[in-house]
Amino acid sequence: MLPEPDTDKTTVRFSPENISYNVSKQTAVLLGFKNKKYYNMPHLPTKKNLSEGASAAWPICIGYVPIGLALGVLAQKAGIPWWAVAMMSLLVFAGSAQFICVAMIAAGASIPAIIFTTFVVNLRHTLMSSALAVYLTGVNRNFLALFSYGITDESFAINMTRFRSGSWDHYSALATNQFANATWILATVTGALLGQFVPQGAFGIDYALTGMFICLLVFQLHGGVYIFTGLLAAGISVGWYLFIPGDSYIVGASICAATLGFLLQRRRRIS
């Protein structure tokens, strides 16, 4: 007969490598092993994930510095204390919504109005979250719940490119999100505390995120259908932006362009 397992320890097994670890029961529950024997997760997080995350996240971090500083300065001018800026960056972590929030507080808007606006502005993340699901099938829900916190336009673009190219580890993706998050919190708080001393526009730093998006867009052009979809999205987005107020142009143009691109892809496959 097998010996009784140590009551404080339990074995978790990761596929596909089939590596087993002895971990405490609490850790097992935390990793999502409560009811299942093993999960489709390559391994436990390692230091390599941290360094991979850092090397993937640096363009985001550079880009977040000027934007975060600017947000902090605006918040300070609107009379929002630095600790509230820290709280906002930690709890919300959404650039454009935070700018709108600061403007609305300065204009004396009500709390429900600000929350509702935030909801509308951030609905675009449902699309990104859905697209990421293709690469995170079967990953345990605790990880996904944690990972979801860091899904932004920028981290989405970086992680999708890496996931598509193949060997991108979930933990490296999580590290990428969290490096971006940490930079955002630091930059916004710094802006609130001493942002007025920072010179504007130094080193073209305001172009970091635009440059990053341009390159990531190039990485996404896998063929004719993708180029067609991208051009379509650009055209629809500009038209939508000019004629429809608010931020619906991102979601609107993305859904229209992806759907038309999808139909074209279908037709090509059938014919």
Add this chain to the structure above:
Amino acid sequence: MNFNDYLLLFCGMGAVTYLPRALPLLYLAHKKLPQGLVDWLGLIPVSILSALLAPLLFCEGASRSLHIGKPEFLVAIPTLAFALKTKSLAGTVLLGMALYWVAGYVL
């Protein structure tokens, strides 16, 4: 506003931001997705990136009007060419920043 007002506001904003980020992933990651949906979602990244970028390059934010020839757009042309040729993210970001910095003085 006092501490409790801020806490209430940011918790509310946090919740309505987190749920759209989490629910589709939590739901879809444990479903067998139909091939059609996978194909459609595969076109979402290129669409979102284009939809985010185009107004930055072609439109004036404050007046919300069309503006062909913005410095952002002019800098984007060599930046795009560089990205297509080298496929280097680091190089593209740094070149874009440098050109935009110079454009600030020249244009």
